[in-house]
Amino acid sequence: MKRYNRRDFWKLGAISASILGIGESFSRRAFGALKGEFKLDKAGRDFSPITGKKRKAIPSACWQCVARDGIIGYVEDGRVVKLEGNPKLPRTNGKLCAKGQAGINQVYDPDRVLYPLKRVGKRGEGKWKRISWDEALNELTYRLKELHDKGEPEKFMFQYGRMKASSEKIIKSYFLAAYGTGTVANHTSICESGKWTGQELVWGACFDNNDFEHTNMIINFGCNIYEAHTNHLPLVQKLVKARAKGVKLITFDVRLSNTAAKSDEWIPIKPGTDLAVVLAICSVIIKEGLYDRAFIETWTNVTVKQLKDHLRQYTPKWAEGISGVPASKIKQLAIEYANAKPGCLFGYRGAVMHYNGVETERAMLMIDAICGYIDVKGGKCKAVGASWKNSFPEPHTKKKKLKIIDGFPGDYAFPTHHASHQVLKMIKDGSHGRPEIYMRSEERRVGKECRSRWSADN
Ligand code: SF4
Structure with missing residues (x-):
């Protein structure tokens, strides 16, 4: 039986950083940079059943799950009307699962927040007012600068769900690193940290x-x-x-x-x-x-x-x-x-x-x-993942960190990949410090609509 020569991983027992999902960034590398209408010969075309007019085809990636498959969004009269698998993507052979096709509902979900909201009542009162993006960004920038100038960058906490490849690189390796906060939490401990940790102990990484x-x-x-x-x-x-x-x-x-x-x-x-x-x-x-x-x-x-x-x-x-x-x-x-x-x-x-x-x-x-x-x-x-290369030097600011990412001391015999289910409790408890700005990012990208939902509060 033929063996390949990448077997030396087996002896590794050290826990290392997790690797990327195997195709997560591939589709975006392959297609993410394309803009405007996607030229496809035979497959990948779609027409309005009413007017017979050809629909505009826009390549993107499905963010309905972590597989991040390549998709084409068809646009008619300015609205995404259909999602299909990208026929030029060898990973998926142009297929799209049911959940992926349903991604169109994310775009036009009536409950989707499309603009910044600012709390105007007491916390928990549920009173909000709409503000402009300029107002939101200016206020956030002002608060971040204030915190940074006080020498307390660790009080800016960032928590994310899925963040991989270029978005991970830009946010973690540049933005958060330059700012100097290490108070960064994810969701892995309530997701699949058992699998990750098991594999890291056996061959050094997951998946x-x-x-x-x-x-x-x-x-x-x-x-x-x-x-x-x-x-x-x-x-x-x-x-x-x-x-x-x-x-x-x-x-x-x-x-x-x-x-x-x-x-x-x-x-x-x-x-x-x-x-x-x-x-x-x-x-x-x-x-x-x-x-x-x-x-x-x-x-x-x-x-x-x-x-x-x-x-x-x-x-x-x-x-x-x-x-x-x-x-x-x-x-x-x-x-x-x-x-x-x-x-x-x-x-x-x-x-x-x-x-x-x-x-x-x-x-x-x-x-x-x-x-x-x-x-x-x-x-x-x-598995191996695609890497994201860039020509800008990464900032190497000394980071400061609040000790709230790994849960209450003694609660876990073997905490790895943090303890995200304890983060809010720890913030409320306050005995290990409290962030003054808490920013959360959940990314959902469908078709050309491509936004991050952010919330920042103090
Ligand atoms: S098409 Fe299905 S499997 Fe692929 S990324 Fe979307 S939800 Fe996940």
């Missing part, structure tokens, strides 16, 4: 990429990939192709999701117990001698003997008692998967958004490691 197109068997723990995924549309198309070729899909899930329903087998499992099944699968593979000794000895920091000694306790019977999955089924699948050569095993929120999510993610990667399915055709590899 993975699964080569469904060339694999022989797929096992899924808690991911509803037919409906959503971090890299949904590009990845599910590969899965559909694999399934059309007859590749087996087994899904462990607490519920009969659409993905479970479309699998060869749905194996119901008690919530939060995936780890027990995963460890038992590892145990069977080692016990039956179906492991890839060369991979283990070359690319991990444990020996086969150590694995045998450690995994002996995790029998299928033990896992059955915890998860409700029959021991005979666990054993059968473990043997089948190890013999698939290669297989793809992936998991997501159903498995990793539990108190034991970090260890579940690590154990899932252990299955593919002991089978030798890492960095092989038809297996999985660490």
Whole structure:
């Protein structure tokens, strides 16, 4: 079996910065700079069914989820009337999922805030008045300058949802860095930090990429990939192709999701117990001698003997008692998967958004490691992201930071990727300092409409 030469990641145990979603910035790099009408030969054209007039086609990126697929927005009489996948984008082959197509509702949502509002009543009274962009920007600039001049840049707090590639670079590496605040919070701890941390501990960064197109068997723990995924549309198309070729899909899930329903087998499992099944699968593979000794000895920091000694306790019977999955089924699948050569095993929120999510993610990667399915055709590899290069030197101002990003001390044994669900509580509590300006950014971009919703209050 051909191996590629990027396998040295395996020995890395250090936590490093997370990498970008694999295609997040690609579509914007490829198409974001294009302005005006997009010239497409045959595909990518659309006409009004009433007047027959050709609609203006504007390329953009779907921001309905983090996959950021390439889209074309069709405009008629100044209104976006339809969204389609960009036919020139190889990641998605011109497809757009249902959620992506529904993105048009974001543009014309009657509740969408399109202009700055200033609070005029007491906090919580819900009284606001409309102000101009100039007024809003001037006031914000004045307050930011005042804070900066007092030597308290850390009291400017910035919190964001999804921010990647060029927007991340511009806001974090330039704007916030130049200002000098390190009081920057995100949302990862209430999202997928279990998966991120598990992968960072194993191969130094998050995410993975699964080569469904060339694999022989797929096992899924808690991911509803037919409906959503971090890299949904590009990845599910590969899965559909694999399934059309007859590749087996087994899904462990607490519920009969659409993905479970479309699998060869749905194996119901008690919530939060995936780890027990995963460890038992590892145990069977080692016990039956179906492991890839060369991979283990070359690319991990444990020996086969150590694995045998450690995994002996995790029998299928033990896992059955915890998860409700029959021991005979666990054993059968473990043997089948190890013999698939290669297989793809992936998991997501159903498995990793539990108190034991970090260890579940690590154990899932252990299955593919002991089978030798890492960095092989038809297996999985660490994903890579596009980088955003620029010619402007980055500012290296010394940053100051309020200690409110990682939650109350002692509340978490192992906080990583911050504790965003505690930030508001910490601000209210005030014992670790309070920001004077709190700016929040949620980005939603559809078609040519491209705005950030900002709120700043003190
Ligand atoms: S997967 Fe769907 S919602 Fe997500 S970016 Fe692609 S088209 Fe948009």
